[in-house]
Amino acid sequence: MGRILWALEASGQADNTIIVFTSDHGDMMGSHTLLAKGVLYEEAVRIPMLLRAPFRGIRRGRIEQPISQIDLVPTLLELMGKKPDGPLQGQSLLPLLHGGRLREEHVYVQWPNPRSQAVISPEGWKLAAFESGNSLLFNLAEDPLEMRNLYYRGEAAAELRKLHARLEEWRKRVKL
Numbered sequence: 001m002g003r004i005l006w007a008l009e010a011s012g013q014a015d016n017t018i019i020v021f022t023s024d025h026g027d028m029m030g031s032h033t034l035l036a037k038g039v040l041y042e043e044a045v046r047i048p049m050l051l052r053a054p055f056r057g058i059r060r061g062r063i064e065q066p067i068s069q070i071d072l073v074p075t076l077l078e079l080m081g082k083k084p085d086g087p088l089q090g091q092s093l094l095p096l097l098h099g100g101r102l103r104e105e106h107v108y109v110q111w112p113n114p115r116s117q118a119v120i121s122p123e124g125w126k127l128a129a130f131e132s133g134n135s136l137l138f139n140l141a142e143d144p145l146e147m148r149n150l151y152y153r154g155e156a157a158a159e160l161r162k163l164h165a166r167l168e169e170w171r172k173r174v175k176l
Contacts, residue, residue: 015054018079022049022069032146038111040118040128040136041146045109053079063096066107066120089174108170117176119167127151127163137163 001021008014024047028034031043038044049069056079070090077084078092091102105122115131124141137151137160150156170176 018076019052020049020072020076021051022072023047024069040109040111040116040126042126042140042144045118051075058094058097061097063093065096065105065122067093067096068107068109071102106166106170108167108174110176117167117171119163119170121163121166125156125159125163127160127167129164129167 005014005019008017008019025037026042026044026047027037028039028041028043032039032041034041046066047069049067049072068090071093072090074084074088074090074092075094078094091104093102095102107120109118109120110116116128118126118128120126120140124139126136126138126140126146128136135151136146136149137156138146138148139150139156139159140146151160
């Protein structure tokens with residue numbers, strides 16, 4: 001990374017270049033006694049994303065709410081002043097950098113094998129639904145380490161219904 005950034009500086013192109021640093025997934029590294037990546041715990045799905053586009057005059061900022069990588073292409077297109085050739089599932093993140101909101105603030109995650117999907121609300125609720133039926137529900141604001149599964153407890157029944165409905169709407173929208 002250092003060499004790439006140095007080459008951009010040396011060539012005079014650093015201020016004309018969009019730089020994105022991210023990852024496709026995290027790793028459990030022993031959390032929840034797991035090592036693999038194909039799970040929906042935060043260690044596997046929460047990843048860094050740094051974006052730099054100095055020519056757009058965007059000040060340094062931090063987006064606190066969960067966002068999705070599916071929003072990266074629409075964001076990059078908008079930064080370059082381009083329109084998509086067709087419909088995109090994602091949305092540009094630039095409104096968040098200017099104090100605005102996104103049209104869809106829930107984040108959806110899918111692992112194809114085994115089939116599992118998650119929805120994370122802007123308020124910090126996370127539902128992980130598995131084809132096997134052993135699902136998870138966490139209030140990330142109160143339980144960031146995901147130690148207390150609320151899925152089978154009545155205390156979060158209303159939130160669970162809302163998240164299941166959101167997940168079903170998303171499945172229909174993306175044809176899953």
